[in-house]
Amino acid sequence: MAAPEILRYTAFSSDPAGGNPAGVVLDAGGLNDADMQRIAAEVDFAETAFVTGMREDGARAVRYFSPIAEVPFCGHATIATAVALAERSDADAIVFDTPVGDIRIEIERGAGGIRAAFTSAPTSVRALDPDDRDAILLLLGLSSDELDSTLPPRIADAGNPHPVIVLSDRTRFDAFTFDPHRVRALMDARGWPATITVAHRVAEDRFTVRNLFPVGRITEDPATGSAAAALGAYLRELDAVRVPARIAIEQGLQVGRPGLLVVDIPATGRVRVSGVAVPMTDATRPRVTAAS
Numbered sequence: 001m002a003a004p005e006i007l008r009y010t011a012f013s014s015d016p017a018g019g020n021p022a023g024v025v026l027d028a029g030g031l032n033d034a035d036m037q038r039i040a041a042e043v044d045f046a047e048t049a050f051v052t053g054m055r056e057d058g059a060r061a062v063r064y065f066s067p068i069a070e071v072p073f074c075g076h077a078t079i080a081t082a083v084a085l086a087e088r089s090d091a092d093a094i095v096f097d098t099p100v101g102d103i104r105i106e107i108e109r110g111a112g113g114i115r116a117a118f119t120s121a122p123t124s125v126r127a128l129d130p131d132d133r134d135a136i137l138l139l140l141g142l143s144s145d146e147l148d149s150t151l152p153p154r155i156a157d158a159g160n161p162h163p164v165i166v167l168s169d170r171t172r173f174d175a176f177t178f179d180p181h182r183v184r185a186l187m188d189a190r191g192w193p194a195t196i197t198v199a200h201r202v203a204e205d206r207f208t209v210r211n212l213f214p215v216g217r218i219t220e221d222p223a224t225g226s227a228a229a230a231l232g233a234y235l236r237e238l239d240a241v242r243v244p245a246r247i248a249i250e251q252g253l254q255v256g257r258p259g260l261l262v263v264d265i266p267a268t269g270r271v272r273v274s275g276v277a278v279p280m281t282d283a284t285r286p287r288v289t290a291a292s
Contacts, residue, residue: 083116117272123156150240
């Protein structure tokens with residue numbers, strides 16, 4: 001069996017040094033769960049996406065692994081995988097068969113490169129338990145009076161549940177620090193598989209966001225597509241935007257990998273997240289032998 005090729009792309013930036021790196025394996029049909037988990041750990045990005053097969057209707061089966069576990073969905077790895085596939089075909093739309101259901105990705109080609117847009121899984125927003133809110137704030141060295149009173153904490157889900165905390169002051173947003181081991185312990189105890197979203201509203205249609213995701217050497221995710229979709233659903237649920245709305249999310253500044261996510265929020269239904277992706281020019285492309 002030929003060894004699968006491991007690609008490395010960065011999503012939500014046209015600069016290979018920006019955005020969120022993702023591993024991409026387009027020929028993962030011969031891999032088992034242990035293979036995929038091992039490869040994701042060796043790649044050591046927040047997530048690696050594996051294309052494991054194709055349905056009769058052309059939808060591609062995709063699974064996502066962080067360095068420590070499989071996750072139901074990953075937005076930035078979806079964008080990266082869609083762009084990698086689009087570079088190898090003339091398709092203008094791709095459907096991924098994922099653990100959270102079918103995800104349709106639209107492809108746009110232009111002078112700025114290939115842009116991919118995915119439509120999220122069905123969304124939901126629910127209350128964040130006050131004890132969980134206080135536990136998050138304690139770990140970040142923040143108090144409840146530093147929250148934006150117009151955007152209260154919630155759990156927003158667009159494929160993964162994301163606690164959402166919005167701070168009123170930009171300086172406090174940029175400056176807060178945290179112990180990644182304690183944040184990971186809280187996330188594991190609560191069963192949160194993805195990120196904790198901490199945001200600040202810059203303007204009516206612009207947010208800056210930090211997504212806490214302690215896993216391996218990673219502490220913050222530079223650009224998080226699933227969390228961006230969840231934030232869109234959260235804003236709609238709170239009537240914080242005039243739908244249909246388009247917002248821009250800046251992320252990654254605090255970890256030195258700035259990126260930009262564009263979120264389209266309809267009046268009802270699924271949220272759309274778009275961005276570019278490019279190969280990481282300074283990365284090697286190792287081959288890993290699948291288990292027999």
